[in-house]
Amino acid sequence: MTTQDILQSQREYFLTGETRDLHFRKMQLKKLKTAIIQNEQNIYDALKKDLGKAEIESYMSEFALVINEIDFMLSHLKKFAKKQRVHTEIANFSSKSYVLPCPKGNVLIMSPWNYPFMLTIEPLVDALAAGNTAIVKPSAYSPATSQLIHDILSDTFDTKYVASILGGREANQDLLTLKFDHIFFTGSKAVGHVVLQSAEKHMTTVTLELGGKSPCIVDKSAKIDLSARRIVFGKLMNVGQTCVAPDYILVHESVKEQFLKALVSEIKRQYGEHPLEDENYGKIISEKHFKKVISFLDGQNIYYGGKFDANSLKVEPTIVVDPSKDSLLMTEEIFGPILPVVTYKTNAEALEIIRRNDTPLAMYVFSQDKHTISFFEDNVMFGGGCINDTIMHLTTPLLAFGGVGQSGMGAYHGKRGFDTFSHHKSIVSKSTKIDVSLRYRPHTKFKEKMIKKFF
Numbered sequence: 001m002t003t004q005d006i007l008q009s010q011r012e013y014f015l016t017g018e019t020r021d022l023h024f025r026k027m028q029l030k031k032l033k034t035a036i037i038q039n040e041q042n043i044y045d046a047l048k049k050d051l052g053k054a055e056i057e058s059y060m061s062e063f064a065l066v067i068n069e070i071d072f073m074l075s076h077l078k079k080f081a082k083k084q085r086v087h088t089e090i091a092n093f094s095s096k097s098y099v100l101p102c103p104k105g106n107v108l109i110m111s112p113w114n115y116p117f118m119l120t121i122e123p124l125v126d127a128l129a130a131g132n133t134a135i136v137k138p139s140a141y142s143p144a145t146s147q148l149i150h151d152i153l154s155d156t157f158d159t160k161y162v163a164s165i166l167g168g169r170e171a172n173q174d175l176l177t178l179k180f181d182h183i184f185f186t187g188s189k190a191v192g193h194v195v196l197q198s199a200e201k202h203m204t205t206v207t208l209e210l211g212g213k214s215p216c217i218v219d220k221s222a223k224i225d226l227s228a229r230r231i232v233f234g235k236l237m238n239v240g241q242t243c244v245a246p247d248y249i250l251v252h253e254s255v256k257e258q259f260l261k262a263l264v265s266e267i268k269r270q271y272g273e274h275p276l277e278d279e280n281y282g283k284i285i286s287e288k289h290f291k292k293v294i295s296f297l298d299g300q301n302i303y304y305g306g307k308f309d310a311n312s313l314k315v316e317p318t319i320v321v322d323p324s325k326d327s328l329l330m331t332e333e334i335f336g337p338i339l340p341v342v343t344y345k346t347n348a349e350a351l352e353i354i355r356r357n358d359t360p361l362a363m364y365v366f367s368q369d370k371h372t373i374s375f376f377e378d379n380v381m382f383g384g385g386c387i388n389d390t391i392m393h394l395t396t397p398l399l400a401f402g403g404v405g406q407s408g409m410g411a412y413h414g415k416r417g418f419d420t421f422s423h424h425k426s427i428v429s430k431s432t433k434i435d436v437s438l439r440y441r442p443h444t445k446f447k448e449k450m451i452k453k454f455f
Contacts, residue, residue: 003174011133013133029074029129035155039152052282052312053282057238069126069413069417080101080418084100085098101425103132104181110175110183114242114243125417128162132421136162214364215247215248215354216250222366222368225266228263231263232317234389234391236267236337239281239337241336245335247333247334284315293335295328297318315337351376359383366388384401400412400416402416
């Protein structure tokens with residue numbers, strides 16, 4: 001079947017109304033959960049092959065998050081899908097007003113390679129919970145995981161309900177010529193522009209989860225050792241190939257040297273003296289991306305690390321101190337285990353550095369000072385973030401995850417994910433037992449007076 005044929009079969013199936021049935025949605029989520037659990041080891045093996053991920057990292061950052069999202073939807077789906085009564089103004093006496101969530105229809109989910117399982121299946125969970133059909137397009141850069149996703153979905157669902165399309169750029173282009181009811185894309189800003197332009201032709205709504213240079217501020221009141229520990233965790237998970245990883249550190253000049261020493265100590269503690277020799281230390285996804293990552297080091301003041309292995313595509317954790325503001329390290333998203341550390345004197349100076357780039361997907365502030373925390377929360381536009389931690393805001397379905405401006409549009413996780421793949425119909429249900437005649441012609445002086453009073 002061509003992708004056009006698959007989409008047409010999904011359109012026809014959606015119109016039968018079966019996917020809108022609440023019991024049906026729950027049964028499909030349970031089937032998906034069972035299939036994922038049965039393939040748990042296969043998932044770890046595929047992620048190891050594609051990205052060199054350690055099994056426990058794959059569990060924390062991919063497998064467990066997907067299972068949690070399914071469980072959350074199963075627990076809350078009835079509440080999310082029911083009519084939501086709202087207050088009715090006197091102008092609509094006598095009536096009831098409510099919002100009715102309904103599925104958008106046939107959706108396309110295009111996922112990236114850096115968390116190839118989680119960032120494919122988690123939005124799929126939200127889409128199915130909302131009652132849609134879905135076509136999923138995993139990344140060609142993570143072939144082992146993409147093939148496994150394809151196999152799991154093919155074995156679990158009929159293609160008229162859920163289908164997976166494999167392939168590279170040509171497959172993406174083919175899909176983007178088709179008319180979907182919603183497109184959910186996670187990836188680079190450049191490809192996000194293409195998706196947005198393609199969706200515009202069909203007036204299709206989109207969710208774009210992109211990236212950006214996420215700043216991490218360490219002020220003079222921060223608990224330095226704990227800050228370094230949590231920053232190393234967030235930065236080096238998946239060897240920096242995380243859209244919400246701290247992209248660069250802004251450290252107050254008074255604690256710079258102390259922080260740098262703590263950072264090195266934590267890297268050694270968590271990754272050892274020779275991480276390139278550690279079989280559980282991940283690799284850059286491809287030779288193309290590897291060359292881009294190491295190009296960031298050209299001419300830089302390397303404080304720690306800097307070694308790499310072209311054969312294994314591994315780059316060791318590397319700290320660069322005070323790169324120039326127009327260097328690639330400070331103008332492009334790094335997506336690797338390189339951490340620039342930039343010195344600042346005042347909060348205003350740090351803010352000026354942050355504002356040189358577009359709106360980031362995340363921001364992290366390490367501080368014990370409430371005024372400093374409020375300053376950056378209020379003055380920086382960003383998708384989401386943490387105070388005194390990194391990346392953990394994306395682990396809970398109770399917080400929406402998404403970007404703003406150049407880092408994306410729309411959000412998902414939990415209730416917000418259900419809403420992303422739903423249209424909320426606003427409905428007034430009018431009583432036929434009584435009819436107030438004020439609005440009807442002819443408009444007498446008395447009617448005009450009453451209209452102005454009540455409308």
